[in-house]
Amino acid sequence: MTPPSRPIAKRSPEPSVIPGGPGVVLALVLLVGGSWAALAPYQPPAPVPASASAEDFSAERAFAHVQRIAREPHPVGSAEHARVREYLLAELAGLGLSPEVQRAPSVAEFPTPFGVTYRSAAVVQNVLARVPGRSSERALLLMAHYDSVPAGPGANDNTAAVATLLETARALTASPQKPGHDVFFLFTDAEEVGLLGAQAFFAQHPRRHAVATVLNFEARGSHGPVLMFETGPDSGWLVDALGSTVPTALASSLFDTAYRYLPNMTEFTLSKAAGIPGLNFAYIDGLTAYHGALDRPENVDARTLQHQGEYALRLTRRLTDGTLSPQGTSSLVFFNVAGLGLIRYPEGWSPFFALGATLFWAALVARGLREKTLSARQLARGLGTFLLVCGGVLAIALAISLLAGATHPESRRAGDTYGSGLYLGGLLAVTTAVAALFVVRTGPRVGVRALTLAACGPWALLAVLTAFLAPGLGFLFTWPLASTALGLALLPSAPGSASWRWPSALTLCAIPPLLIVAPLLVLTFVGLTPRLAVVTALLAVLLCGLLVPLLHALTALRTWPLPVATLATGLGLVVLASLPRAPTPERPRANNVVYAWDADSGQALWFSSDEQLDDWTRQFFLQDATREGQLPAFMPRWGQDFRFAPAPVLDAPAPLVEVTEDTVTADRRRLRLRITSPRGARSALVSLHGAPVLAYAVDGAPGPTSPPLAGDAAWTLWLETLLPEGNLLEATFPASQPLTIRVMDRTDGLPSLSGFTPTRRPPYMIPAPSLDVENWGNATYVSHALHISAHPVGSTARQSLPTAAQPPGND
Numbered sequence: 001m002t003p004p005s006r007p008i009a010k011r012s013p014e015p016s017v018i019p020g021g022p023g024v025v026l027a028l029v030l031l032v033g034g035s036w037a038a039l040a041p042y043q044p045p046a047p048v049p050a051s052a053s054a055e056d057f058s059a060e061r062a063f064a065h066v067q068r069i070a071r072e073p074h075p076v077g078s079a080e081h082a083r084v085r086e087y088l089l090a091e092l093a094g095l096g097l098s099p100e101v102q103r104a105p106s107v108a109e110f111p112t113p114f115g116v117t118y119r120s121a122a123v124v125q126n127v128l129a130r131v132p133g134r135s136s137e138r139a140l141l142l143m144a145h146y147d148s149v150p151a152g153p154g155a156n157d158n159t160a161a162v163a164t165l166l167e168t169a170r171a172l173t174a175s176p177q178k179p180g181h182d183v184f185f186l187f188t189d190a191e192e193v194g195l196l197g198a199q200a201f202f203a204q205h206p207r208r209h210a211v212a213t214v215l216n217f218e219a220r221g222s223h224g225p226v227l228m229f230e231t232g233p234d235s236g237w238l239v240d241a242l243g244s245t246v247p248t249a250l251a252s253s254l255f256d257t258a259y260r261y262l263p264n265m266t267e268f269t270l271s272k273a274a275g276i277p278g279l280n281f282a283y284i285d286g287l288t289a290y291h292g293a294l295d296r297p298e299n300v301d302a303r304t305l306q307h308q309g310e311y312a313l314r315l316t317r318r319l320t321d322g323t324l325s326p327q328g329t330s331s332l333v334f335f336n337v338a339g340l341g342l343i344r345y346p347e348g349w350s351p352f353f354a355l356g357a358t359l360f361w362a363a364l365v366a367r368g369l370r371e372k373t374l375s376a377r378q379l380a381r382g383l384g385t386f387l388l389v390c391g392g393v394l395a396i397a398l399a400i401s402l403l404a405g406a407t408h409p410e411s412r413r414a415g416d417t418y419g420s421g422l423y424l425g426g427l428l429a430v431t432t433a434v435a436a437l438f439v440v441r442t443g444p445r446v447g448v449r450a451l452t453l454a455a456c457g458p459w460a461l462l463a464v465l466t467a468f469l470a471p472g473l474g475f476l477f478t479w480p481l482a483s484t485a486l487g488l489a490l491l492p493s494a495p496g497s498a499s500w501r502w503p504s505a506l507t508l509c510a511i512p513p514l515l516i517v518a519p520l521l522v523l524t525f526v527g528l529t530p531r532l533a534v535v536t537a538l539l540a541v542l543l544c545g546l547l548v549p550l551l552h553a554l555t556a557l558r559t560w561p562l563p564v565a566t567l568a569t570g571l572g573l574v575v576l577a578s579l580p581r582a583p584t585p586e587r588p589r590a591n592n593v594v595y596a597w598d599a600d601s602g603q604a605l606w607f608s609s610d611e612q613l614d615d616w617t618r619q620f621f622l623q624d625a626t627r628e629g630q631l632p633a634f635m636p637r638w639g640q641d642f643r644f645a646p647a648p649v650l651d652a653p654a655p656l657v658e659v660t661e662d663t664v665t666a667d668r669r670r671l672r673l674r675i676t677s678p679r680g681a682r683s684a685l686v687s688l689h690g691a692p693v694l695a696y697a698v699d700g701a702p703g704p705t706s707p708p709l710a711g712d713a714a715w716t717l718w719l720e721t722l723l724p725e726g727n728l729l730e731a732t733f734p735a736s737q738p739l740t741i742r743v744m745d746r747t748d749g750l751p752s753l754s755g756f757t758p759t760r761r762p763p764y765m766i767p768a769p770s771l772d773v774e775n776w777g778n779a780t781y782v783s784h785a786l787h788i789s790a791h792p793v794g795s796t797a798r799q800s801l802p803t804a805a806q807p808p809g810n811d
Contacts, residue, residue, distance in 0.1 A: 007274055023553035026503055027510075028549060029353065034514035037338045042225050044303035045248050045310065046528065054174035057167055057198045057309035059302045065091070065163035066305075067297045068157035074597030075748070076122055076147045076190040077682040077721040085125060086687040088187055092129040094389035095173045099129040102692060104204050105701035106196040110265070120194035121698035122720035123727075126201055127187040129181065131172050138212035138324040139182040142168065142312060143198070143267060145191030150748045150768035151778065156286075159297075160305055161217035162187060168312040175277045179320035184211065191267055192770070193720045198267035212324040214278030215315060216268040217308060222294075223301035224285025224526065226308045229255035230268055233324040234568040236346075238319075239334050243342030245318040246311055251342060251468055252335045253472035254520070265701035275476030277326055281311055285526050287416040292590065292769030294477030321570055335475050337515050343484075347471040354474055357482035358460040365453055365487055374450050382446045382454030389438045390458075390541050393431050400574055402428055404530040407578040409589055409613065413612065413771050415529035422577035424525045426649035427533055428540055432551075435544030439551045448552045452488055452509070453544025456481055476516065483512035484546045491549065506549055513546045583764040591617045592768035592777040595647055595750050596634045599654030599784045607631060607644035609777070616765045619758055621645045634744065634781065636687045636714040654784040655745040658726075664791050668694065669735035671788065676726035679782065681745035684722055686729065688715040691737035697730040699723075735791040745782035751780045 048060035069087060074080040085101070092099040107121040127146070133139075144161035148154025165185050170177060184207065188197030202208050214232065228242060228251035242249050268280040284306050289295050334344035338760060368374030408417040419424065443451055463477035487508030492501045517539065527534040543549065555562055583589040591614055597604040606620040613621055626645045635642065661672035677684060693715040696703045703717075718726050722745065733739055750758070767778040 005565065012115070020559065023502070023506070023556050026169065026506055027550050027553035030507060030510040031514075031547075031554070033561075034511045037511075038136065038515045038518035038723040039522065040391055041248070041338050042250060043308040044225050047302035047306040051428060055171055057171055057306070057313045059306035059309060061170070062160075062163040062167040062305050062309060062602045063300065063302060065166050066155055066159050066300055069162060070148070070153040070159040070295075070297050073150050073153055073713035073748070074146075075150045075682070076124070076193060078150075078198075078748070081147055082638065085127060085189075086129045087207075088146060088162070088166075090409040092127070092185070092592060095170055097129045097131065097169070097173070099127055101127060102205050104120070104200040105199040105699035106190070106203075106700045107698050107703040108199055109620045109704045110194065111240060112263075117716075118715060118718075119196065119703070119704070120196065120720055121191075121210050121701065121719040121727075122190045122193060122196045123699055123723060124189040124197040124721075126189050126197045126205075128170065128201075128205070128207065129185045130207075131169060131183040131185070133181040133183060133320055135177040136178060136182050136210070139207075140179075140186050140316060140319050140324060141184045141186055141211045141214045142316065142765040143186045143214060143216045143271070144218070145186060145188045145197060145267060147190055147192050147197075148295075149291045149775070151767050151770045152292045153291060153297070153537045155295050155297045155300050155562070156219040156222050157290060157295060158191070158219055160219055160300055160308065164217055164305065164308045164312050167309055168316060171313055172316065175751060177315065180322070181212075181320040181324050182210065182780040183316055183320060188267055189732045195265060195267050195270055195716065196720070198270040198274070207272070211271075211276055213319060214268065214271040214276050215312065215589065216266060216271065216278065216280045217269075217312065218280070218282040220282055220284045220287065220290055220291040221526075222286030222299045223304050224283045225250050226281050226304060226311060227251065227523075228281050228311070230259050230266075230272075230280035231256050231331075231419065232268070232272045232280075233275055235277040235279065236330050236332045237327040238277055238279050238342055239332050239342075240242075240328075241318055241322075242311075242315065243344055246314050247756075248310060248339065249342055250336055252520075253331075253347075254334050254335065254476055257470050271594065274284070279315075281308065283308070284523075286415050287526075287529060288410055288418055290769065291771050293766040294588070300322050301709065329639055331472075333472060333475050334517070335516065343475075346631050349475040350467040350478070351464075353482075354463040354478045356483065357478050358464055359648060360484045360489075361453070361460050363457050363480060363486055368449065368453070374447075374453070378446045378450040379454045381440065382451045382546055383457050385442050385446075386451075386455045386545055387417065387458075389434060390538070393434055393537050394534050396430055396434070397427060397533040401530055401533045403574065403578050404533075411530065413590065413769060415531035416525050416529060419577060420525075420530050422573050423530050423533070424536070426520065426570045426573030426577065427525070427537055429566050429573060431537055431540040431570075433563045433567035433570060435541060435547070436551045436555055439548055440555050440559045440563060441681045443548070443552055448549055449491060449493075452546070452548040455542075455548055458542060459484075459546065473608075476520065480513035480543070480546055482518055484509050488551070488705070506553060510547060510550045513543055517543045541773065585763040586762045588766045589614060590766050590768040593617055593620055593750065593778060594779055594781065595645075595650070595753075596631075596781040596783065597652075598633060599649045599782055600773050602649065603633075604647040605631070605634070605644045605651050606647045607634070607642045609640070609642055610768075614765065616694060616759070616761055620647075620721070632714075633742075634783065635776070636689070636716055636742075648756045650753070650780070651754060652782055654782050655681070655743040656682060656726075657741055657743050657784065659785045659786075659788075660728075664735050667735055668732055669791055670730060670732045671739075673729045673731070673741065674726040675722070675729060675743055676724075677722045677745040679745070679747070681722055681747045681782075682720075684743055684745040685717045685776075685781075686719060687742045687744075688731060688733070689740040689742070691733040692738045693731050693733055696734040699728050738790045739788040741788065742783055742785040744781045747777075747780045749780065750776065 051057045072080045074084045110118045145158050190196035289299050329348045332344045405411045411417045460482040467474035487505040492507040571723040656676045658674040663670045
């Protein structure tokens with residue numbers, strides 16, 4: 001006989017174990033105080049005045065150099081660029097140093113995100129000065145580039161770093177005691193056009209063999225803290241020195257790991273490739289001023305300049321008093337924690353820490369299941385709902401990105417917007433509100449402990465994966481997970497338990513995660529721009545999963561008002577950030593107009609990559625005459641559409657292409673060409689069509705022999721410094737194929753044309769920044785082509801031709 005079945009009692013979620021009134025107060029203190037403590041160290045130090053001791057770094061003294069150097073754009077090859085070089089030489093000589101100029105040809109090739117090869121060459125002029133040390137066996141090298149882009153004066157990129165090096169050199173020479181080792185100050189040339197100056201130094205300069213350590217200084221914005229974001233090989237000892245020497249140091253192995261996967265390079269790339277230990281520094285906030293007309297001295301933050309100087313001077317003194325050789329060279333995991341400075345430990349420890357935190361979390365889950373305080377259904381429901389919340393937040397972030405791009409013309413080029421902090425505030429507020437609503441809705445059904453343990457699941461997975469695959473960023477998931485698990489272990493299981501346990505648990509679940517993650521929310525948004533707001537949103541919603549006890553405490557008394565108010569505030573910030581605003585001189589609108597004249601066909605065009613015309617560009621593109629399409633004759637590198645319209649013919653001489661030597665051996669043919677610009681252009685784009693280029697050299701410097709990318713419509717080369725006597729290009733190609741050589745020389749700015757006088761550009765309209773494909777923009781181009789017929793197969797000849805200019809149209 002079967003006994004009668006008993007009804008199964010339903011397990012109720014645990015009652016609230018956090019007192020209502022005190023819990024709200026503590027939660028507010030922890031949220032506000034923890035966020036403030038996390039972000040406070042990310043404020044740059046106060047600038048030191050010029051009246052400070054001569055042995056100290058003074059941002060005020062350094063800023064005087066910024067004002068004198070960044071008066072105008074000074075791209076490589078320009079007259080202003082030559083003035084800046086003479087200024088550097090005079091200032092260094094005034095310190096009692098003996099600066100030298102390294103003049104050398106340099107060639108570089110890089111793949112681009114657009115599927116084409118960027119190939120450039122220049123005769124660079126690096127400036128090098130040595131502060132003698134007590135030992136000359138090994139040297140510390142401080143490096144910064146002194147050229148700017150054509151679109152702006154380069155006050156931040158990279159005059160601020162140049163000024164930092166000048167002030168550091170002055171402080172060293174003002175000290176009565178010599179540094180322990182030689183200190184080299186290298187002001188590199190032609191960084192903006194392919195890292196050409198650094199390449200020339202590390203490949204050719206005899207002093208390169210003495211360099212034991214490199215400190216490189218860069219900028220990708222106009223303000224904010226200076227970050228140490230990249231390390232060289234065997235540089236763990238340098239990270240140790242950084243953490244113990246510079247109290248305001250901000251660094252993370254997460255930056256170093258992530259940077260490897262970004263399509264960005266600095267001159268530090270060359271020292272790193274040479275196997276030299278080193279550290280790379282930059283500040284990244286204020287991207288709207290980057291590479292453009294807003295990069296002026298008044299947009300340099302003196303606090304940021306002081307921060308950069310503290311790195312340079314303090315590290316120089318510390319490193320040159322040591323051995324300047326790797327000591328304990330293992331790679332480190334390192335990150336900042338407010339109040340504790342720069343935490344660091346060997347990468348090899350990362351898997352053990354991650355596994356320990358994950359096992360601790362798993363043990364809590366197992367204990368709850370064993371003691372019947374948790375159920376698998378609760379965990380599954382909590383995790384499933386949390387993942388839906390994550391998906392919803394990512395969808396909101398994507399919508400914010402699209403909205404920012406649609407309402408801010410400046411975001412098209414840089415991805416950033418004026419006042420993008422409003423978008424960040426709105427995104428974080430909306431994320432917090434959605435997470436709080438998730439807690440209010442799901443918490444009573446699942447329980448705070450179960451809900452938090454479920455939300456810890458993605459953290460445990462990411463902690464283990466990153467610890468083994470990318471140890472440099474494993475800390476981001478390991479330590480917040482460990483702290484939250486410890487807090488949950490202390491969380492009382494019932495009301496009335498020991499009074500010290502619930503505030504301790506709440507603190508452990510809130511403060512360490514906030515201290516580690518909150519600064520990265522700001523830095524990822526600033527670094528990746530609103531265009532990739534989903535990354536910041538993902539990190540923010542994962543953090544909210546750890547803060548479930550905190551959110552539960554905040555909503556314990558009144559469940560709905562606070563999340564709804566926070567949601568309304570966040571949406572209000574997003575709407576406010578997206579309201580249309582007329583451009584002003586402080587928030588200008590950038591545009592791009594180019595003049596191009598083909599001296600062979602007589603065709604002259606205005607063209608632009610702007611999506612929309614504005615008050616200034618409309619005069620160049622009359623509605624009836626404007627067309628859209630590709631311009632392979634003028635822009636062979638880019639397979640994109642341009643807006644173009646007829647333009648008046650420019651009364652100017654075309655570039656000259658002279659064949660000085662024509663050698664055929666077996667199936668190969670080598671041409672030696674001299675390229676000159678009678679109109680004194682600063683640079684030129686050379687393109688070769690019809691035959692593959694097998695080898696080449698520019699002004700005696702051989703070029704790399706990397707295979708062309710699939711998107712290369714033609715072999716192209718930017719000659720970034722056109723010499724008065726002409727530049728020599730040697731190209732080897734199959735003898736049996738004809739070749740067309742087109743040279744298009746460039747001058748910055750638009751030309752003065754007979755019969756056409758454009759209106760004056762208003763102050764709220766500026767030239768487009770030199771970003772992405774638009775590094776060619778706002779310029780005047782004149783082109784000329786030379787056609788080389790195929791050579792009969794099997795014949796061998798050598799012919800030296802007299803130097804004879806090819807007139808326009810005479811091919």
